[in-house]
Amino acid sequence: MLARGCRWGGGGARQLRTQAPSSQFFRAAGHRRPPRSHSTCIKAASPSGAEPLMVRAARGEELERPPCWMMRQAGRYQKAYRDLALQYPSFRQRSENTDLIVEISLQPWHSFRPDGVIIFSDILTPLPALGIPFEIDDIKGPLIANPVRSQEQVDALRSLDTDAVHFVGESLRALRAEVAPEAAVLGFVGCPWTLATYIVEGASSSTYTTIKSMCYTAPRLLDSLLSHLADQIAEYAIYQASSGADCIMLFDSWGGQLPPKEWDVWSAPYIRRLVSKFKAAHPLVPVTLYANGSAGLLERLPSTGVDVVGLDWTVDMAAAGSLRG
Numbered sequence: 001m002l003a004r005g006c007r008w009g010g011g012g013a014r015q016l017r018t019q020a021p022s023s024q025f026f027r028a029a030g031h032r033r034p035p036r037s038h039s040t041c042i043k044a045a046s047p048s049g050a051e052p053l054m055v056r057a058a059r060g061e062e063l064e065r066p067p068c069w070m071m072r073q074a075g076r077y078q079k080a081y082r083d084l085a086l087q088y089p090s091f092r093q094r095s096e097n098t099d100l101i102v103e104i105s106l107q108p109w110h111s112f113r114p115d116g117v118i119i120f121s122d123i124l125t126p127l128p129a130l131g132i133p134f135e136i137d138d139i140k141g142p143l144i145a146n147p148v149r150s151q152e153q154v155d156a157l158r159s160l161d162t163d164a165v166h167f168v169g170e171s172l173r174a175l176r177a178e179v180a181p182e183a184a185v186l187g188f189v190g191c192p193w194t195l196a197t198y199i200v201e202g203a204s205s206s207t208y209t210t211i212k213s214m215c216y217t218a219p220r221l222l223d224s225l226l227s228h229l230a231d232q233i234a235e236y237a238i239y240q241a242s243s244g245a246d247c248i249m250l251f252d253s254w255g256g257q258l259p260p261k262e263w264d265v266w267s268a269p270y271i272r273r274l275v276s277k278f279k280a281a282h283p284l285v286p287v288t289l290y291a292n293g294s295a296g297l298l299e300r301l302p303s304t305g306v307d308v309v310g311l312d313w314t315v316d317m318a319a320a321g322s323l324r325g
Contacts, residue, residue: 053065054183069114084100090136095122097167101119114183124136124142134198143202145202160239162235165236176245192229192270196229237250246285247288250290252292259296260300288307
């Protein structure tokens with residue numbers, strides 16, 4: 001779900017580039033090419049009282065140096081994480097306990113001091129708070145026992161209960177207290193289409209047959225589900241920003257499974273709805289959109305209203321730069 005790699009930007013930091021071939025970023029509205037001499041995550045401390053470098057980069061400000069962070073920060077590449085995972089083998093236990101979330105999120109911070117610290121979580125974390133229970137199988141991945149495939153099921157979904165995700169807010173506040181203003185605290189959510197693929201299919205899929213069929217056989221039902229998700233995930237993003245997240249990332253992990261014209265119908269409008277609602281509450285908090293397999297969507301992504309667009313391995317940086325003029 002989260003791509004790997006060290007990201008850095010330069011000049012006005014309106015374009016963020018990557019060392020690794022997995023995912024890259026550029027400002028959604030204008031950019032200047034970064035200098036090519038920066039390629040390390042080692043950094044100096046931020047000026048006292050200044051906003052985090054990543055926040056300033058997302059706003060297109062002139063910077064003293066490019067920001068750098070690793071999108072998949074916590075994970076098996078670190079022995080500390082592997083040791084902790086042996087003590088707490090359940091992913092949901094690790095990602096739904098405040099103390100464990102904070103400890104895991106800070107492991108790369110203690111090792112590398114990047115410019116961003118992303119909360120250790122999952123895009124499916126808010127689903128139980130909406131009335132959609134799920135489990136994660138070590139081999140099969142996420143499993144939803146009762147996939148949502150009827151209007152009655154959609155009507156039964158709840159508004160977001162933030163008490164059910166209290167550990168997210170508590171963790172963000174703790175992370176902010178630990179790393180601000182030296183680093184930005186990053187929250188994230190899944191985009192409506194991507195979340196719906198799990199909710200409708202009931203599990204990870206390689207074909208997405210059920211939800212793709214629904215686009216044609218039950219468009220009103222799918223619209224109803226996506227609209228509910230857009231509104232409630234916007235509330236979840238608002239909750240994260242109110243709890244201390246400096247930036248919010250949107251992951252349309254399976255947006256690339258849609259042809260561009262279908263993405264225009266079944267993903268983009270709901271992302272715009274989410275972003276609009278979020279920006280009404282937090283107009284100054286930068287939002288990044290990353291869509292996996294997004295080469296065919298590149299020209300469309302900025303139209304969602306986000307501040308920064310993520311580029312995956314299918315996109316050439318020079319081509320992306322030329323699109324921005």
